[in-house]
Amino acid sequence: xxxxxxxxxxxxxxxxxxxxxxxxxxxxxxxxxxxxxxxxxxxxxxxxxxxxxxxxxxxxxxxxxxxxxxxxxxxxxxxxxxxxxxxxxxxxxxxxxxxxxxxxxxxxxxxxxxxxxxxxxxxxxxxxxxxxxxxxxxxxxxxxxxxxxxxxxxxxxxxxxxxxxxxxxxxxxxxxxxxxxxxxxxxxxxxxxxxxxxxxxxxxxxxxx
Amino acid sequence: xxxxxxxxxxxxxxxxxxxxxxxxxxxxxxxxxxxxxxxxxxxxxxxxxxxxxxxxxxxxxxxxxxxxxxxxxxxxxxxxxxxxxxxxxxxxxxxxxxxxxxxxxxxxxxxxxxxxxxxxxxxxxxxxxxxxxxxxxxxxxxxxxxxxxxxxxxxxxxxxxxxxxxxxxxxxxxxxxxxxxxxxxxxxxxxxxxxxxxxxxxxxxxxxx
DNA sequence: ACCTTTGTTAACTAAATGGTTAAACCAAAT
DNA sequence: ATTTGGTTTAACCATTTAGTTAACAAAGGT
Numbered sequence: 001x002x003x004x005x006x007x008x009x010x011x012x013x014x015x016x017x018x019x020x021x022x023x024x025x026x027x028x029x030x031x032x033x034x035x036x037x038x039x040x041x042x043x044x045x046x047x048x049x050x051x052x053x054x055x056x057x058x059x060x061x062x063x064x065x066x067x068x069x070x071x072x073x074x075x076x077x078x079x080x081x082x083x084x085x086x087x088x089x090x091x092x093x094x095x096x097x098x099x100x101x102x103x104x105x106x107x108x109x110x111x112x113x114x115x116x117x118x119x120x121x122x123x124x125x126x127x128x129x130x131x132x133x134x135x136x137x138x139x140x141x142x143x144x145x146x147x148x149x150x151x152x153x154x155x156x157x158x159x160x161x162x163x164x165x166x167x168x169x170x171x172x173x174x175x176x177x178x179x180x181x182x183x184x185x186x187x188x189x190x191x192x193x194x195x196x197x198x199x200x201x202x203x204x205x206x207x208x209x
Numbered sequence: 210x211x212x213x214x215x216x217x218x219x220x221x222x223x224x225x226x227x228x229x230x231x232x233x234x235x236x237x238x239x240x241x242x243x244x245x246x247x248x249x250x251x252x253x254x255x256x257x258x259x260x261x262x263x264x265x266x267x268x269x270x271x272x273x274x275x276x277x278x279x280x281x282x283x284x285x286x287x288x289x290x291x292x293x294x295x296x297x298x299x300x301x302x303x304x305x306x307x308x309x310x311x312x313x314x315x316x317x318x319x320x321x322x323x324x325x326x327x328x329x330x331x332x333x334x335x336x337x338x339x340x341x342x343x344x345x346x347x348x349x350x351x352x353x354x355x356x357x358x359x360x361x362x363x364x365x366x367x368x369x370x371x372x373x374x375x376x377x378x379x380x381x382x383x384x385x386x387x388x389x390x391x392x393x394x395x396x397x398x399x400x401x402x403x404x405x406x407x408x409x410x411x412x413x414x415x416x417x418x
Numbered sequence: 419a420c421c422t423t424t425g426t427t428a429a430c431t432a433a434a435t436g437g438t439t440a441a442a443c444c445a446a447a448t
Numbered sequence: 449a450t451t452t453g454g455t456t457t458a459a460c461c462a463t464t465t466a467g468t469t470a471a472c473a474a475a476g477g478t
Binding site (some may be wrong): 077166 | 238239240241242243283286319322323325326327328330333334336337342344361363364366367369370371373374375376377378379381382383384385386387388389390400403404407408410411412414415416
């Protein structure tokens, strides 16, 4: 009677897990305002009151999903850029890993950015856990490469925005790209697969002297 | 009868104009689902029933704003890329004009993409007015430059996504960039001003041999 | 067996919300 | 002055929705 998706963890999902899985699906699709507690209950195959039993309010359930989602993507910027890889490896890793991650979770980027736009700024800061990611390592590497004459002068902030935009934007605009480029979702994913390399190449060519 | 919008520069806004101005503001901020007709009425300083008098339903009011907003941004891709400018001028114009446009309407990109993600694909196609933008001119220019050895081989689709991502992404992620880069909205706009040049430079350097 | 704790449900409540209606308002035409 | 037409409003209605409650079921310990 139960269709089991959790071969990976052996234990089949408990009620709380089921709720979060359903909430993810519905919130990703409809956002906080568009989602209905009843939708989530239906998706999870249980009574609506159970959602309130496990997570007191819609607000709280949403926040759980949002934190989890944003937490998967945003701190990763730091995680990669603060590593001790060399400058060029770092750019490669950033593009490859970010696009890989987005391909595995294609709805998270739009969900997080869309909701982040509505949230108060103070809330956003909480997301970074008090300490905003430290980008100084990557910044210093860039400046060193520029000083060494390996990289043409470019603002650190602009480069970061270039990299993020190149990697994430397609996932934010998929429906429009589908129409614009006359492609379906499968072809889109194929493009994203190629993009791991294409993005890295593009960025490295752009900055190298 | 119909009130005249032809001379909207001089005449003070009529009721319909006031409603649309208010609707823009509220929809941009809260999206279709988050917006309340009462919010819009308050913002416009009038009775809620008037909204229904001019636009029968919330759906219809929303669609008016959405079409107008998307119509300002999406067809512009074609408008610029299909012009008879040279390849390099075209890239320059694209970055400069798109960022200029986004700076003047900083909420439209997130609004359009966020809602486009919820809409059905069929609806999106209606947006392009039956005929999706013809990107073949730009595509041919790229291929010619590659054949002439001026530009290194690169997929047209990837380049288009690079350009769009670089120009639009910052406006989709402003709240997060504010935190990430420790900047306020004024500094953000300063960055965008510089970005017109930075984006063009970056892209041209990336593709040139 | 008996009681306590935890999990689950159907039925309900209160508030919010999109939309309607009938009356009031007001400018222009008669 | 009165009529007439579109415009605007307050009050109202029907539905939806987040959240509650009380009863019920299932374990779990004694």
